[in-house]
Amino acid sequence: MKIKPIGKRVLVEIINLEEKTSTGIILIQNNEEKNYRVGNIISLSNDSEIVEQFKLNDKIVFSKKSGIKISHSSSEKTLLELDEILGVVEE
Template identity: 75%
Template sequence: MKIKPIGKRVLVKTINLEEKTSTGIILIQNNEEKNYRIGEIISLSTDSEVNSLFSINDKVIFSKKSGVKINDSSKEQILLNLEEIFGIIEE
């Protein structure tokens, strides 16, 4: 299913956080343990404010309770309002 957000919304796919130990072992942190989630923007509405703030592939942080969750096969997607996004993660 392909979703194109309208209004002041973005569509993100949720991503798990990785943490590397000193020995090189990668630990995947389950986002359910935290009160926030991280997502990668996969689709933007045509709203000018949304497009001036975000780009496809931006990683954003938002509340665990935000948005409308959409399960599409193996990946979870969340439709977020602009006001629900706390910030962009810069790497």
């Protein structure tokens, strides 16, 4: 199933956050423990505001209660409105 957002929306794939201990052990954190989520934009609408602010593969932060969750295949996706996006992660 392919989803093309319309209006002022983006489709993001959820990223499971991980941290490393001082000895190098990777700890995968449960997203349910945090009040926010991080995801990669995998599809954008053609709205001018969306196109000006975001591009494919931007990593964004949003509230875990926002958006519409879409479960399809092995990855978790969320459809977000423009005003539900809290920020872009700059690395």
